[in-house]
Amino acid sequence: MLKAEHITKQYQIPGGRHTVFDAVSDVSIELGNGGVTAIVGESGSGKxxxxxxxxxxxxxxxxxxxxDGLEVSACGRKEFHTVRGKVQLVMQNALGSLDPHQSVASILEEPLRLLFHMGTEERKQRCLELLDMARLERDTLRRRPDELSGGQQKRLCIARxxxxxxxxxIFDESFSGLDVTLKKQVLDFLKELQTELQISFLVITHDLDTAMYMAGTIHVMRRGKIIETLEHPRSFSDxxxxxxxxxxxxxxSKRRALQ
Known part of the structure; x- marks a missing residue:
């Protein structure tokens, strides 16, 4: 279980020598092992x-x-290393988070080598398994990120x-910039993957429609605070x-514009 209690995070206002603001203010949230949770809010809300x-x-x-009961925010370097891989962040800009000079194989092998010290053959086999999980063709291993489509890049980030x-x-605005059709394909893939692997997903998004489609629990965030939490909302009227x-x-309004 991933649990945060009374989190506050401050930043200095650009140009202000001593002025700070709370990007996150006294936020508590809990993610169980399995299921999908969403945090929704506008840009600048602290998500x-x-x-x-x-x-x-x-x-x-x-x-x-x-x-899982260990206070990660206070643990030492050795303890931190043991838990670092258990919470993964997939960011908005897929291509920007991938090294364009590395092959897909190198990108996938790096965490296998660093976290699990796998040998060459074991890494190769695991890479093939990861491609299968991410619904990517196995010959993708020889390609570079900039040779992949936008949807393939997203899947590669998930495989990593x-x-x-x-x-x-944690998916931080990971679906922004995708057209409607591709976005639905990626979201449907994630729903299938979550059901298959029973991993906990946290979806960070500005789009309430995405949150409703994906999540069982939805937190609405504004100005650094969670202002409303709904468990399994059935409609927008909740x-x-x-x-x-x-x-x-x-x-x-967006739906009306698309009609």
């Missing part, structure tokens, strides 16, 4: 900052993060995350907060 804290990319300025054998994967209703109206 991505919270994702980086939960995935240990950044340490919080206040509060604590636990993984799976290489660490994580308990939790959202009660005024800001949540603004997100609902944004979805309805």
């Amino acid at each position: 991505s900052t919270l994702a980086r804290v939960l995935s240990y990319v950044e340490r919080p300025d206040g509060g604590r993060v636990f993984l 995350a799976l290489a660490a054998r994580p308990q939790h994967i 959202f009660q907060e005024p800001y949540s209703q603004e997100l609902v109206e944004a979805v309805r």
